Amino acid sequence: xxxxxxxxxxxxxxxxxxxxxxxxxxxxxxxxxxxxxxxxxxxxxxxxxxxxxxxxxxxxxxxxxxxxxxxxxxxxxxxxxxxxxxxxxxxxxxxxxxxxxxxxxxxxxxxxxxxxxxxxxxxxxxxxxxxxxxxxxxxxxxxxxxxxxxxxxxxxxxxxxxxxxxxxxxxxxxxxxxxxxxxxxxxxxxxxxxxxxxxxxxxxxxxxxxxxxxxxxxxxxxxxxxxxxxxxxxxxxxxxxxxxxxxxxxxxxxxxxxxxxxxxxxxxxxxxxxxxxxxxxxxxxxxxxxxxxxxxxxxxxxxxxxxxxxxxxxxxxxxxxxxxxxxxxxxxxxxxxxxxxxxxxxxxxxxxxxxxxxxxxxxxxxxxxxxxxxxxxxxxxxxxxxxxxxxxxxxxxxxxxxxxxxxxxxxxxxxxxxxxxxxxxxxxxxxxxxxxxxxxxxxxxxxxxxxxxxxxxxxxxxxxxxxxxxxxxxxxxxxxxxxxxxxxxxxxxxxxxxxxxxxxxxxxxxxxxxxxxxxxxxxxxxxxxxxxxxxxxxxxxxxxxxxxxxxxxxxxxxxxxxxxxxxxxxxxxxxxxxxxxxxxxxxxxxxxxxxxxxx
Amino acid sequence: xxxxxxxxxxxxxxxxxxxxxxxxxxxxxxxxxxxxxxxxxxxxxxxxxxxxxxxxxxxxxxxxxxxxxxxxxxxxxxxxxxxxxxxxxxxxxxxxx
Numbered sequence: 233x234x235x236x237x238x239x240x241x242x243x244x245x246x247x248x249x250x251x252x253x254x255x256x257x258x259x260x261x262x263x264x265x266x267x268x269x270x271x272x273x274x275x276x277x278x279x280x281x282x283x284x285x286x287x288x289x290x291x292x293x294x295x296x297x298x299x300x301x302x303x304x305x306x307x308x309x310x311x312x313x314x315x316x317x318x319x320x321x322x323x324x325x326x327x328x329x330x331x332x333x334x335x336x337x338x339x340x341x342x343x344x345x346x347x348x349x350x351x352x353x354x355x356x357x358x359x360x361x362x363x364x365x366x367x368x369x370x371x372x373x374x375x376x377x378x379x380x381x382x383x384x385x386x387x388x389x390x391x392x393x394x395x396x397x398x399x400x401x402x403x404x405x406x407x408x409x410x411x412x413x414x415x416x417x418x419x420x421x422x423x424x425x426x427x428x429x430x431x432x433x434x435x436x437x438x439x440x441x442x443x444x445x446x447x448x449x450x451x452x453x454x455x456x457x458x459x460x461x462x463x464x465x466x467x468x469x470x471x472x473x474x475x476x477x478x479x480x481x482x483x484x485x486x487x488x489x490x491x492x493x494x495x496x497x498x499x500x501x502x503x504x505x506x507x508x509x510x511x512x513x514x515x516x517x518x519x520x521x522x523x524x525x526x527x528x529x530x531x532x533x534x535x536x537x538x539x540x541x542x543x544x545x546x547x548x549x550x551x552x553x554x555x556x557x558x559x560x561x562x563x564x565x566x567x568x569x570x571x572x573x574x575x576x577x578x579x580x581x582x583x584x585x586x587x588x589x590x591x592x593x594x595x596x597x598x599x600x601x602x603x604x605x606x607x608x609x610x611x612x613x614x615x616x617x618x619x620x621x622x623x624x625x626x627x628x629x630x631x632x633x634x635x636x637x638x639x640x641x642x643x644x645x646x647x648x649x650x651x652x653x654x655x656x657x658x659x660x661x662x663x664x665x666x667x668x669x670x671x672x673x674x675x676x677x678x679x680x681x682x683x684x685x686x687x688x689x690x691x692x693x694x695x696x697x698x699x700x701x702x703x704x705x706x707x708x709x710x711x712x713x714x715x716x717x718x719x720x721x722x723x724x725x726x727x728x729x730x731x732x733x734x735x736x737x738x739x740x741x742x743x744x745x746x747x748x749x750x751x752x753x754x755x756x757x758x759x760x761x762x763x764x765x766x767x768x769x770x771x772x773x774x775x776x777x778x779x780x781x782x783x784x785x786x787x788x789x790x791x792x793x794x795x796x797x798x799x800x801x802x803x804x805x806x807x808x809x810x811x812x813x814x815x816x817x818x819x820x821x822x823x824x825x826x827x828x829x830x831x
Numbered sequence: 832x833x834x835x836x837x838x839x840x841x842x843x844x845x846x847x848x849x850x851x852x853x854x855x856x857x858x859x860x861x862x863x864x865x866x867x868x869x870x871x872x873x874x875x876x877x878x879x880x881x882x883x884x885x886x887x888x889x890x891x892x893x894x895x896x897x898x899x900x901x902x903x904x905x906x907x908x909x910x911x912x913x914x915x916x917x918x919x920x921x922x923x924x925x926x927x928x
Contacts, residue, residue, distance in 0.1 A: 246838075280911055312857070316856055316857075316860060319864075319887060320887070321859055322887065323886050323887050323888050324881070324885050324886035324888075324889070325861070325886040325888040325889050327886060328886075352888060355888075355889075355892045356891075356892060358892075359891075359892055360894060361893045363855060364855065364856075364891050364892070364894045367856055367891060370856075371888065478901070489924035
């Protein structure tokens with residue numbers, strides 16, 4: 233190998249979370265066990281090698297049996313998954329094929345196992361059914377278990393990081409994200425993902441830069457490489473030259489100074505020049521993020537996503553566990569409100585143990601409230617836990633994916649049932665607990681007046697509302713440009729919900745990404761939103777924007793906006809009216825020549 | 832028995848998938864578990880593909896949805912009763928409701 237210094241390279245991806253970090257890359261690959269050595273056996277070693285493979289399988293079987301034994305009885309679905317994994321171990325296509333390969337090709341067990349996986353992958357990748365193709369994950373899971381036993385190493389995964397690094401991965405699953413020693417991660421770089429992906433949410437709440445959707449970052453970057461991540465630009469620079477490093481070090485300083493400047497004022501209320509107060513809250517997913525929301529001046533938690541406790545494991549959480557978790561968030565925030573959204577498992581966050589079949593079109597499938605109403609046993613456990621936590625502070629209960637009055641009535645009925653149970657057991661809860669509906673399905677926005685009769689507040693989830701309203705999957709590159717948050721239809725739906733809320737005396741909040749963009753703050757204020765909730769990182773900028781606005785002016789601008797007929801025209805109008813007052817661009821020093829592939 | 836009888840196949844029966852989920856993980860596992868008790872080979876044919884009924888993975892790779900027509904074949908005549916039970920299992924929709 234020559235000792236030449238590798239040339240600087242720029243890789244362009246999708247901005248996942250703003251910020252700049254410079255550091256060593258740490259490559260984590262779910263299939264990092266793929267680096268398998270091949271060696272040919274002497275005839276006499278074959279039987280021994282088969283035995284070694286069978287031993288590794290037996291060990292995996294025992295591990296799974298232990299997991300099954302440890303699982304509580306009531307989580308039947310989970311046990312089924314483990315049983316399925318156990319069955320996979322002995323499946324002919326898996327077990328039989330590997331043994332045959334060892335015997336016929338006279339190769340080591342690791343290599344034989346790898347060819348088995350490759351073969352199964354080829355077969356499954358041809359299957360047109362998404363659900364079945366996704367079962368490949370189960371095969372990979374079982375494969376990794378056996379491979380680990382064969383190679384005799386520990387899981388060389390994400391939980392082993394022990395120095396400050398930039399994580400480079402094909403994708404980061406919710407389960408993996410929950411294992412990360414967050415203080416060691418400076419930034420994320422992934423092959424997969426987009427602005428609404430899980431990695432992006434995590435990175436933004438942790439306030440670390442992320443560049444996603446690079447497609448082949450894991451092939452180009454090696455552990456130990458020096459890289460620069462420019463989250464806002466969606467750029468990753470590999471092997472930076474001296475002048476590039478200098479430029480980014482300066483940019484990083486300027487960016488951090490800017491953040492600090494707006495953060496300093498963030499603990500004061502967000503009040504307009506004419507005295508209208510708006511609550512600016514944080515969206516969180518992990519207990520740990522409460523601190524980020526408070527540090528950034530959050531007036532409360534506007535959206536506590538509760539999926540994590542269900543997803544980062546393969547056993548359903550108990551009521552006690554959920555209760556302890558919710559209670560902690562509520563206590564830390566007290567007296568500030570915490571809006572707890574009930575379980576919203578969906579297509580890209582499917583918990584194998586809970587949702588066996590996400591259907592061909594998960595976004596339109598059995599998710600969120602639909603799933604919970606179909607599984608009242610699981611739902612009641614969560615409702616009881618939330619109710620119990622409400623005794624320790626200010627809790628609001630939020631139901632996701634409401635599409636009609638029936639669902640809301642049923643959900644409230646189950647909540648009442650949970651409350652009665654607690655009464656019987658003499659357990660305390662907040663009897664004045666406010667209940668709200670997420671408005672993220674167009675039908676809910678259209679019948680907001682009817683839904684209003686059954687709730688204390690609305691929270692508009694813009695990411696889904698836009699997706700469903702415009703029929704656009706933002707993660708699909710072919711149509712991503714049609715995902716326009718300022719589309720007149722979206723604006724009309726939001727305006728309708730705002731008008732109904734005022735009319736019916738229902739509190740109005742927004743918890744989608746749209747709330748986080750200070751450019752949207754003027755018309756949201758004008759429409760009369762009481763609360764905006766966002767990634768904690770965005771709180772200071774939005775609070776800053778509110779302080780620079782006059783609510784009565786904003787109300788007039790809403791009327792102008794409603795007359796524009798394209799998203800572009802609306803954006804232009806906002807920029808023309810407020811562009812100067814809302815500094816968007818983060819100042820940067822003069823750019824050096826950072827060219828892709830420049831030597 | 833039909834005239835369409837490639838070498839070695841002794842028994843075969845046609846069956847239509849009636850359950851909503853089709854031959855997904857759970858149902859495929861049920862079929863494989865049953866087929867593993869057979870004395871001889873058991874195959875499932877769908878259109879131009881043939882898979883080993885003793886392998887849940889192989890069965891799943893058919894992605895046989897509701898309404899798919901399968902031909903289940905047994906090589907050993909002693910597996911006739913077993914073949915019938917597999918057919919019955921499929922016809923009853925794997926006990927799904």
